Amino acid sequence: MTLEVPSSLPRTRRTAEHKVFQNEFIAVYNDDVLIAGAFPAQFLRIVEREGKPGAAVLARCRGQYALVLNDRYPTGDWEWGIPRGFAHSGDPEHTAREELAEELGGLPRELVPLGIVTPNSGLLAARVHLYLAEFDAEVAAPVDSAEIAMVRWIGLPELYAEIVDGRITDAFTLSALTQATARGLLG
Known part of the structure; x- marks a missing residue:
């Protein structure tokens, strides 16, 4: 049995991207998102070396x-x-x-x-x-x-x-x- 993710599950999606910091190693974002496609929130996201x-x-x-x-x-x-x-x-x-x-x-x-x-x-x-x-x-x-x-x-x-x-x-x-x-x- 493999661990499969049902395609019908609602995803969290970004509605706006807000870069709040960047240096040579990382960029920090405080993004606006919709959790499960419906609930507004903010999520921190750190991207190392441009991904x-x-x-x-x-x-x-x-x-x-x-x-x-x-x-x-x-x-x-x-x-x-x-x-x-x-x-x-x-x-x-x-x-x-x-x-x-x-x-x-x-x-x-x-x-x-x-x-x-x-x-x-x-x-x-x-x-x-x-x-x-x-x-x-x-x-x-x-x-x-x-x-x-x-x-x-x-x-x-x-x-x-x-x-x-x-x-x-x-x-x-x-x-x-x-x-x-x-x-x-x-x-």
């Missing part, structure tokens, strides 16, 4: 997985997670390769698409493409040390233990692991 897709990459080298440490200002915490980033172009694979070069300091031998995640579909108009990258060597030479504080390569049991213990909470890491597991790619 171009970002990328997040589960990097693997001989059974070890790369994590990068970032100081995440919005949450006020250090966060371990997989390499990821805003769109570098309209091509998510190009973005994935650029992020790996920037955050790990190298390029993979192979890049396998895993799927797409919508990180917060109640607020963000973003789709992020997920990939599994196969490396021949455990590279750990970030180009921008102001963005990436550290790189660690760890085994899958340790990665799962970090998740269970609540030390890895990054949604992209959890999503990429779920996609790779569902596709039978983690062995």
